[in-house]
Amino acid sequence: MNSLLEQGTKCLIVQSEFSVHSFWNYVDVCKIVGAKYPAAPLGLMTAAALLPQQWQFKLIDANVEPLLDEHFAWADIVCTGGMLPQQRSIISIINKAHQYGCPVVVGGPDPSSQPNLYQCADYLVHGEGEITIPMLIQDLEKGCKSGEYKSHERADMTQAVVPRFNLIRFKDYIQVGIQYTRGCPFNCEFCDIIELYGSKPRTKTPEQIIKELQTLYDLGYRGHIDFVDDNFIGNKKNVKNVLHVIKEWSEAHNYPFYFTTEASIDLADDENLLQVMKDVDFRFVFIGIESPEDEILRFAQKKVNINKDIVETIKKIYSHGMIVNAGFIIGFDNESDRTAENMMKCLLDSGICIAMLGKLTALPNTQLTKRLKREGRLFDEGFTQKAEIDQTTSGLNFKTARPRLEVLEDYVHVLKYIYNPENYYKRVTYTILNLKPANKYRPGIVRMLKMVKGLFILCSKVGFNKTTGWLYWKMLFTVLFKNPRAIEPAINLAAMFIHLHKQSKFIIDLTNKEIKYIERLGEENYNQPRLQTADSKAEIKQHTPSS
Numbered sequence: 001m002n003s004l005l006e007q008g009t010k011c012l013i014v015q016s017e018f019s020v021h022s023f024w025n026y027v028d029v030c031k032i033v034g035a036k037y038p039a040a041p042l043g044l045m046t047a048a049a050l051l052p053q054q055w056q057f058k059l060i061d062a063n064v065e066p067l068l069d070e071h072f073a074w075a076d077i078v079c080t081g082g083m084l085p086q087q088r089s090i091i092s093i094i095n096k097a098h099q100y101g102c103p104v105v106v107g108g109p110d111p112s113s114q115p116n117l118y119q120c121a122d123y124l125v126h127g128e129g130e131i132t133i134p135m136l137i138q139d140l141e142k143g144c145k146s147g148e149y150k151s152h153e154r155a156d157m158t159q160a161v162v163p164r165f166n167l168i169r170f171k172d173y174i175q176v177g178i179q180y181t182r183g184c185p186f187n188c189e190f191c192d193i194i195e196l197y198g199s200k201p202r203t204k205t206p207e208q209i210i211k212e213l214q215t216l217y218d219l220g221y222r223g224h225i226d227f228v229d230d231n232f233i234g235n236k237k238n239v240k241n242v243l244h245v246i247k248e249w250s251e252a253h254n255y256p257f258y259f260t261t262e263a264s265i266d267l268a269d270d271e272n273l274l275q276v277m278k279d280v281d282f283r284f285v286f287i288g289i290e291s292p293e294d295e296i297l298r299f300a301q302k303k304v305n306i307n308k309d310i311v312e313t314i315k316k317i318y319s320h321g322m323i324v325n326a327g328f329i330i331g332f333d334n335e336s337d338r339t340a341e342n343m344m345k346c347l348l349d350s351g352i353c354i355a356m357l358g359k360l361t362a363l364p365n366t367q368l369t370k371r372l373k374r375e376g377r378l379f380d381e382g383f384t385q386k387a388e389i390d391q392t393t394s395g396l397n398f399k400t401a402r403p404r405l406e407v408l409e410d411y412v413h414v415l416k417y418i419y420n421p422e423n424y425y426k427r428v429t430y431t432i433l434n435l436k437p438a439n440k441y442r443p444g445i446v447r448m449l450k451m452v453k454g455l456f457i458l459c460s461k462v463g464f465n466k467t468t469g470w471l472y473w474k475m476l477f478t479v480l481f482k483n484p485r486a487i488e489p490a491i492n493l494a495a496m497f498i499h500l501h502k503q504s505k506f507i508i509d510l511t512n513k514e515i516k517y518i519e520r521l522g523e524e525n526y527n528q529p530r531l532q533t534a535d536s537k538a539e540i541k542q543h544t545p546s547s
């Protein structure tokens with residue numbers, strides 16, 4: 001091949017594998033509805049739309065099909081990338097491609113955060129592809145055999161391209177993502193979003209979003225669309241505009257989609273916003289609650305959550321048809337022996353069923369990481385250790401303020417409590433009885449048949465199981481009598497328990513092993529070898545004004 005920019009250059013795009021043990025990897029639930037993996041690889045589909053369009057693309061998602069030697073043998077160039085938990089698998093893909101003599105382009109959040117770990121790639125693309133992929137293309141035009149592309153500029157989202165949705169098989173996934181905004185106006189100490197994407201939310205125009213919806217519609221996709229935004233409501237004025245336009249489009253197309261997203265808790269302060277989200281059939285929203293204790297939130301700079309009556313706030317969102325999934329964090333400096341109790345009470349009272357309980361993680365480049373470094377508390381192992389699964393296994397990569405054993409014991413205690421079958425079904429019943437779903441999206445006949453089949457599988461798995469059987473039927477009949485319009489989300493939450501129960505058990509066992517290990521070793525002996533080396537500490541001291 002003379003130039004990589006030739007017409008028909010074969011570009012293999014690889015989404016590397018995520019751990020099967022991840023909280024987010026609810027493959028058992030996917031199987032029930034005939035899918036293979038929850039979410040489609042939006043970052044890579046977007047990168048594909050920015051790469052030279054004269055190329056021939058093949059996208060292999062190793063989470064839904066095996067990545068084979070013949071794929072590498074076919075390729076002239078390989079593109080890959082992704083998040084922290086994919087690090088090891090991304091690097092093995094780079095090595096494999098090199099065995100086949102293929103140059104590799106790597107990009108995405110982890111190569112951008114930790115470029116030093118990806119120097120083995122031929123072309124290393126930092127940050128937002130809208131800015132840096134054109135720089136790569138310029139180099140390819142010049143025939144450069146390697147390069148690193150970075151920029152301090154942030155992408156203008158109004159110029160963003162439509163992702164190459166045609167590179168995936170929709171039936172492999174439960175949901176397809178689209179992105180409306182990047183960045184978040186808040187300033188939480190532990191968050192890397194503001195470092196990666198800035199604190200000024202940048203949004204696409206309503207026309208761009210409609211173009212993406214229309215593309216998906218024309219490709220035959222129907223059903224679940226996830227707005228993968230850092231904070232969907234970061235710019236409240238713009239989001240209302242786009243929602244009004246989506247509403248008109250959805251009406252005109254007979255509501256082919258329903259939506260989910262991630263938003264800050266102040267969503268509940270805006271009745272009008274809640275109503276337009278209901279109007280277009282938003283069904284789930286993920287909210288970072290982190291902690292029910294104001295003192296902890298204040299310390300973590302999570303100001304948007306302070307002085308909120310969480311139970312009432314969540315109830316209000318349920319009444320607009322949206323189930324709240326939430327993130328909670330354990331390991332903040334000013335936690336106390338009441339932290340676990342308070343968290344469990346909050347979860348039970350608010351009915352939050354799907355709670356991602358993670359351990360505080362000092363992610364690359366965050367304010368938290370900088371502070372812990374200054375305080376000499378950051379572990380040398382950095383971010384990679386144990387990060388292969390997600391923040392249920394990684395995290396606490398620093399000397400904790402409370403004894404580590406206490407933090408881990410609380411972690412296990414809360415997990416056991418929230419994913420105990422009785423407690424889970426209690427929360428499902430509460431949530432569903434408070435839910436007023438819009439039910440605008442109506443599945444077509446094929447999807448309907450799949451759902452009916454899925455329901456039979458679910459009933460056989462959960463309904464005739466000695467742990468969940470009675471709880472499942474009791475919940476189902478309560479919902480059928482008291483709020484039949486919400487039967488579908490009730491079934492979905494019951495299905496999710498298959499995954500949540502299994503995943504939490506895995507994490508509990510793993511954490512218990514860690515507890516035993518620390519008990520044997522002693523807290524100090526655990527921390528000391530992991531702390532920053534003497535040299536790096538000296539360097540930090542030199543740069544700390546107070547020292």
Ligand code: B12
Nearest residue numbers: 022024043079081083084107108109110128129228390391
């Ligand atoms: C949606 C999302 C998820 C979803 C879905 C993921 C999926 N499969 O699609 C879920 C909820 C599952 C998830 C989970 C996690 N996530 Co997440 N997630 C996001 C989020 C909000 C959007 C991702 C997205 O689709 N963006 C839109 C696309 C277009 O952007 P992009 O992927 O960055 O791609 C662009 C560039 O990076 C570049 N690019 C990307 N790939 C490539 C490849 C090549 C070759 C090139 C040239 C360019 C390129 O071009 C694209 C266009 O600009 C991001 C934050 C963000 N704003 O991106 C966090 C983010 C990616 N997640 C992150 C993390 C840490 C996680 C978790 C580990 C968190 C946890 N709590 O445990 C888990 C692990 C996942 C797992 N399965 O094990 C971090 C990653 C940090 C890092 N340094 O790697 C991010 C950045 C933010 C955060 N702090 O949460 N996540």
Ligand code: SF4
Nearest residue numbers: 184186187188191193
């Ligand atoms: S509200 Fe969420 S996205 Fe925004 S800064 Fe805080 S943690 Fe990050």
